[in-house]
Amino acid sequence: MKILVAVKRVVDANVKVRVKADNSGIDLTNAKMAINPFCEIAVEEAIRLKEKGQADEVIAVSIGDKACHEQIRTALALGADRGIHIEAQDGLQPLAVAKLLHALVQREAIGLVLVGKQSIDTDNNQVAQMLAALGGMPQGTFACGVEVQDGKLKVVREIDGGEQTLLLTLPAVVSTDLRLNEPRYASLPNIMKAKKKPIDTLTPADLGVSVASRLRTLSVEPPPERSAGIKVASVDELITRLRTEAKVI
């Protein structure tokens, strides 16, 4: 079985982002970039499935400008076998991303797609579900457990009240939640080896996909600031203020 794992280049989770002065978007000038944390979990899970002998090949794909080679290389250093870069403008909508991934799934005869459940920049949480729909595949979203069982995929999902277990036919799409695994660190020899692994470059046109969108961002604004309140000296003062001042207890 071939696994396709998608990695998105996003601003590092520890960077406090600022809105551009003209409200056209987020100012990412010189911001530290990284693999989206949920995508890293997806890469780790793909590699573990290969190590368990349940997958033959792990292909890492990223969509965006040339800079996302860096994230593909990271995935290769973690253990993916080869990379695909789909060269496109940054900021594609989830539906366009899902269409591109769908084209790759068909082209490469993929058995399992692993993606992060959401990216920490646009917070959409859509690609896995959309890709599954386009491919007529089942979806195991927000996964905290993945196991291949007799040609099917058992997925444990994080749901609002607890956990749910589903059995999916293959090919399938899984989106990863944070408890699925703890990603490894790339070793220096593996980072060196990754430099020799192949990365193919494709365009949306090569895949016959239109990435046009009917959704426009009109403006991006900072949220209302919450200002710091006061420090209280004791539990007694806290209770008194909550009762008489804030009137919430």
Add this chain to the structure above:
Amino acid sequence: MKILVIAEHDNLSLKPATLSTVTAALAIGQPVDVLVAGADCAAVASAAAAVAGIARVLVADHPAHAAQLAESIAALVAEIGTQYTHILAAATTTGKNLLPRVAALLDVAQISDIVAVKSADTFVRPIYAGNALATVQSEDPVKVITVRATAFAEATSAGNAAGVESLNLVKEQGLSAFVDQQLSISTRPELTAASVVVSGGRGMQSGENFVLLEKVADKLGAAIGASRAAVDAGFVPNDMQVGQTGKIVAPELYIAVGISGAIQHLAGMKDSKVIVAINKDAEAPIFQVADYGLVDDLFKVLPELAEKL
């Protein structure tokens, strides 16, 4: 304009997040229909018909819908969805699982987690963990939208008598099968609906120490939450996580205990009315958003708070 709201339910009762979704739908326009897809879900349909502002309730009651699997329900929603201009669901794990699949089947975008309706085609949604609010406009023939429940008041759940029509449509896909689920059983209010939330972070040091939070929560009738750090450390299950990738809460009172205040956590609670922070580190970022801060050892403060409340 014709709007469809997907009811969130467990075949027994209508979830409050649906009421907030109805409010968002009514802000867009009318008429608003509600779809209840489930098995033996007549009670849910009756509850939906009573919600103020609803024009019609469609009930797809069939054993195949018992687990509300995304593959089958999405196919059903997409089939009836072309008659609507807007399809809305709450941005819960159920809505987030279902609606993007519907959008892709309709070849339209999905607008995730809206917090405001500007007009019938323009909406506001948080991005970058709530560090920015994007105003987006959709030209799609059908607008598919998930709604952040805490941003909209709940519609009145009684008084209406909308017509209930059964929808004999089953689109079983045979792609997925329900195996089982483990739901945490708690006598406490549900985290996203509670008026008081007490949350613990890495500072709690262990899952056992959450007993200290429980004692405070008992006195306040509060739900208990946790930061991602506490979940990552294995102290508590993930369904207690408040934050960017967990649950979004906006209670009257939020008490953060031993939580440093990473931006990912703030994303999930900064719309709370009153925030209290208890942390021994006076420099912790959580104090920058707290209305009341108490710099002290939580292991001393929590028992005292439980005793004096």
